[in-house]
Amino acid sequence: MTHTLHRVGNEENLREDFVLLAMPSKDINHEGSGPKLQEIIRICLKAGAVKAGDARLGNEYHQGGLETMIANIEDRAVVTAVFNDPAKLVNALKTIKEADFGMSIVVSGLFDRVKECCHAFGQKVHTVNTSLGRWGATHKLPANDMMEIQSMCGHGMVSVNLIADTVDKVKNGDMSLAEASERLFRPCQCGIFNTDRAQKLIAAMM
Amino acid sequence: MQIDQELCIGCGQCVPYCPVGAISLDETAVVDLDECAECGCCLRCADCPVEAIYQQELEYPRTVRSILSDPLTIATESGISGRGTEEMKTNEVTARFKKGQVGIGIEVGRPVSGARFVDVERIAQAMAAFGVEFEICNPTTSLMSDPATGKFKDELLNEKVLSAILEFCVAQEALPDVLKALKAVAGQVDSVFTVCVACRADEDENIPSYQYLDKAGVWYAPNGKTNVGLGRPLAKEA
Numbered sequence: 098m099t100h101t102l103h104r105v106g107n108e109e110n111l112r113e114d115f116v117l118l119a120m121p122s123k124d125i126n127h128e129g130s131g132p133k134l135q136e137i138i139r140i141c142l143k144a145g146a147v148k149a150g151d152a153r154l155g156n157e158y159h160q161g162g163l164e165t166m167i168a169n170i171e172d173r174a175v176v177t178a179v180f181n182d183p184a185k186l187v188n189a190l191k192t193i194k195e196a197d198f199g200m201s202i203v204v205s206g207l208f209d210r211v212k213e214c215c216h217a218f219g220q221k222v223h224t225v226n227t228s229l230g231r232w233g234a235t236h237k238l239p240a241n242d243m244m245e246i247q248s249m250c251g252h253g254m255v256s257v258n259l260i261a262d263t264v265d266k267v268k269n270g271d272m273s274l275a276e277a278s279e280r281l282f283r284p285c286q287c288g289i290f291n292t293d294r295a296q297k298l299i300a301a302m303m
Numbered sequence: 304m305q306i307d308q309e310l311c312i313g314c315g316q317c318v319p320y321c322p323v324g325a326i327s328l329d330e331t332a333v334v335d336l337d338e339c340a341e342c343g344c345c346l347r348c349a350d351c352p353v354e355a356i357y358q359q360e361l362e363y364p365r366t367v368r369s370i371l372s373d374p375l376t377i378a379t380e381s382g383i384s385g386r387g388t389e390e391m392k393t394n395e396v397t398a399r400f401k402k403g404q405v406g407i408g409i410e411v412g413r414p415v416s417g418a419r420f421v422d423v424e425r426i427a428q429a430m431a432a433f434g435v436e437f438e439i440c441n442p443t444t445s446l447m448s449d450p451a452t453g454k455f456k457d458e459l460l461n462e463k464v465l466s467a468i469l470e471f472c473v474a475q476e477a478l479p480d481v482l483k484a485l486k487a488v489a490g491q492v493d494s495v496f497t498v499c500v501a502c503r504a505d506e507d508e509n510i511p512s513y514q515y516l517d518k519a520g521v522w523y524a525p526n527g528k529t530n531v532g533l534g535r536p537l538a539k540e541a
Contacts, residue, residue: 122396125396224394
């Protein structure tokens with residue numbers, strides 16, 4: 098459960114990290130959900146989302162472009178959009194609510210900030226999912242600054258070795274911060290890796 | 304996943320992409336099949352200049368690696384991509400987590416180590432002692448030979464996946480005891496795992512599970528997932 102949960106960070110660098118997820122429920126409202134989910138993605142992008150994704154068929158790189166990805170969204174998809182600004186997120190949520198798509202919407206981020214966003218568009222918190230962190234063989238975890246980047250792909254597809262290699266390339270002047278964040282986004286098939294936050298985290302490692 | 308040794312030019316471009324470090328480089332790149340979780344990341348993203356990476360035909364029980372590691376595999380049980388279920392994401396229309404209950408998710412192998420089912424089983428058995436019912440829609444549950452005890456099929460115990468999720472509900476009052484047992488078994492496994500608790504907010508938007516987490520003395524994160532209640536039709540209990 099929970100690929101948008103367990104993002105590691107401090108309250109400062111998580112302040113501008115939000116993931117909106119939209120999906121139908123199987124056998125309740127999934128029929129005809131594809132076009133609604135397409136529209137939700139378009140609303141998010143218009144509102145200024147940093148990234149958007151389709152967790153069912155893969156991200157824009159995997160599908161050969163953002164427009165192709167949106168066109169391919171089908172019933173039962175789980176679509177995502179990453180925001181770095183609560184005002185933009187609230188604008189998207191307002192429009193989605195007014196359109197009354199009936200799709201479930203989950204927002205990941207600092208609980209207090211997300212609650213403020215809910216109130217700003219006239220909704221109340223319904224259900225929350227809270228991370229109790231990492232347990233077990235925690236000696237295997239990499240350093241915290243690596244975890245802050247790695248945990249932005251909840252399926253664990255952005256490897257620690259790729260992050261280290263990418264940071265080295267930036268340090269050596271072989272790659273810009275923008276190129277680095279796109280390189281790290283690409284393995285995240287759901288498109289929830291926040292490239293804007295990644296750039297700031299990599300810059301802090303220089 | 305495998306790399307065609309006749310084609311590989313040993314450039315090493317694929318090596319850092321593997322989430323479990325299963326690709327090593329000598330004169331050519333080689334996949335350690337015992338460690339490979341069949342997630343497909345190298346094939347999709349490494350841009351092998353000679354297209355030497357290829358997906359070999361998978362046979363059971365190895366197919367389980369792909370089902371639980373490749374995020375684009377659609378699980379038969381849940382009908383959605385990924386390793387989990389709809390869980391709290393659609394709770395306003397399903398009422399899956401009712402007031403007075405909490406949903407618990409234990410994702411073994413996340414975020415970095417990957418997991419063998421011998422560890423998943425160890426944790427599942429500790430939780431089964433509380434009489435929990437593992438979520439039937441979760442693909443991990445279907446791999447158990449006896450969900451009542453948390454026993455997995457023997458042929459799966461050494462299979463490695465990026466992560467496997469144990470999902471179940473308990474009464475919120477049971478949360479401290481369940482977490483105490485989880486803490487005890489945490490010292491007996493070779494994998495990292497994440498733990499989460501899903502809970503319906505009350506009318507004043509308070510989260511009832513927090514008092515039980517405080518009672519258990521367990522740390523919880525200031526960030527997480529919030530269902531904002533826009534799904535329709537609303538479930539009766541929602």
